[in-house]
Amino acid sequence: MIEHPKLSDPRQGDETAGNLSETQGVSTMSSTYRITAVRVETTADDPHEHIARVRIGLDTSAGRSRETLVSDLNDPQGDRYDTFANGELTDVVLRTCPTCPATDYITTTSKNTTANNLLELPRY
Numbered sequence: 001m002i003e004h005p006k007l008s009d010p011r012q013g014d015e016t017a018g019n020l021s022e023t024q025g026v027s028t029m030s031s032t033y034r035i036t037a038v039r040v041e042t043t044a045d046d047p048h049e050h051i052a053r054v055r056i057g058l059d060t061s062a063g064r065s066r067e068t069l070v071s072d073l074n075d076p077q078g079d080r081y082d083t084f085a086n087g088e089l090t091d092v093v094l095r096t097c098p099t100c101p102a103t104d105y106i107t108t109t110s111k112n113t114t115a116n117n118l119l120e121l122p123r124y
């Protein structure tokens, strides 16, 4: 019997349990940051774009890496991200890439399109 990896399960590898600390009346530790520009990388196989880094707000530096966003989004108390693109404000989430098996694909939760709104942002 061959076991296929569950590519559709966004919560695989859930190692975020524990340390649900007793907060002292403060329920939200995370902040939400607006992504305003992206750096993409083109994959080697079946070339398509992955988000590699993002800039927040008026940031003009190298921005935050995909690894940082992945660790934030997997952390119940980590930072959250959203973006305004394609005429709508959407949350930024982790999904399996629609083109390849990558599970650290950063995309948006648009009601209007299945496209990744982040790819509409200015590139840097």
Ligand SMILES: [Zn+2]
Pocket: 043, 048, 049, 050, 097, 098, 099, 100, 101, 102, 105
């Ligand atoms: Zn991909």
